[in-house]
Amino acid sequence: xxxxxxxxxxxxxxxxxxxxxxxxxxxxxxxxxxxxxxxxxxxxxxxxxxxxxxxxxxxxxxxxxxxxxxxxxxxxxxxxxxxxxxxxxxxxxxxxxxxxxxxxxxxxxxxxxxxxxxxxxxxxxxxxxxxxxxxxxxxxxxxxxxxxxxxxxxxxxxxxxx
Numbered sequence: 001x002x003x004x005x006x007x008x009x010x011x012x013x014x015x016x017x018x019x020x021x022x023x024x025x026x027x028x029x030x031x032x033x034x035x036x037x038x039x040x041x042x043x044x045x046x047x048x049x050x051x052x053x054x055x056x057x058x059x060x061x062x063x064x065x066x067x068x069x070x071x072x073x074x075x076x077x078x079x080x081x082x083x084x085x086x087x088x089x090x091x092x093x094x095x096x097x098x099x100x101x102x103x104x105x106x107x108x109x110x111x112x113x114x115x116x117x118x119x120x121x122x123x124x125x126x127x128x129x130x131x132x133x134x135x136x137x138x139x140x141x142x143x144x145x146x147x148x149x150x151x152x153x154x155x156x157x158x159x160x161x162x
Contacts, residue, residue: 004018006018008047015148016147017151019148020152023039027039027159030159031162037056040056040131040156041068041070044131050135051071051134051135052113052134052136053072053113054071055067055070058128058129064078064089064130065077071134072109078107084103084116084132085118085130088130089120089130094120094150096145096146097117099115099139100115113135114136116133117132117140118133119152
């Protein structure tokens with residue numbers, strides 16, 4: 001059983017630092033990529049407030065394929081360049097979208113999602129997948145979330161790159 005000392009009520013930088021330490025501990029000795037993504041999704045779901053979906057899409061060929069997640073059922077395959085996730089995969093840059101309904105080509109897997117943050121997971125120059133976070137609150141994500149989630153994926157990337 002894992003018990004983490006994560007301060008949900010402090011500043012975001014401390015929250016993400018605590019989460020990164022917990023993620024490092026969770027994945028330290030586990031070689032299985034799916035198990036590590038599953039625990040990462042659960043950790044994010046538990047500690048980041050105001051989410052209605054948290055999970056991963058794996059890069060397979062020129063599309064993203066659904067991986068472990070927390071939340072409602074989701075789209076299974078997303079071509080590179082389509083929607084927020086596909087754009088993040090295609091450009092290899094984080095996409096922080098305040099209002100998904102204004103994003104050209106947004107793929108609405110859940111009609112209740114209002115904002116989205118997608119962070120590519122790149123290891124040794126290879127795209128492994130993306131972290132996808134959705135919120136029912138417009139403007140939920142900011143630059144601190146982008147940086148914090150990028151730090152989480154820097155921890156996870158090498159542990160799911162196999």
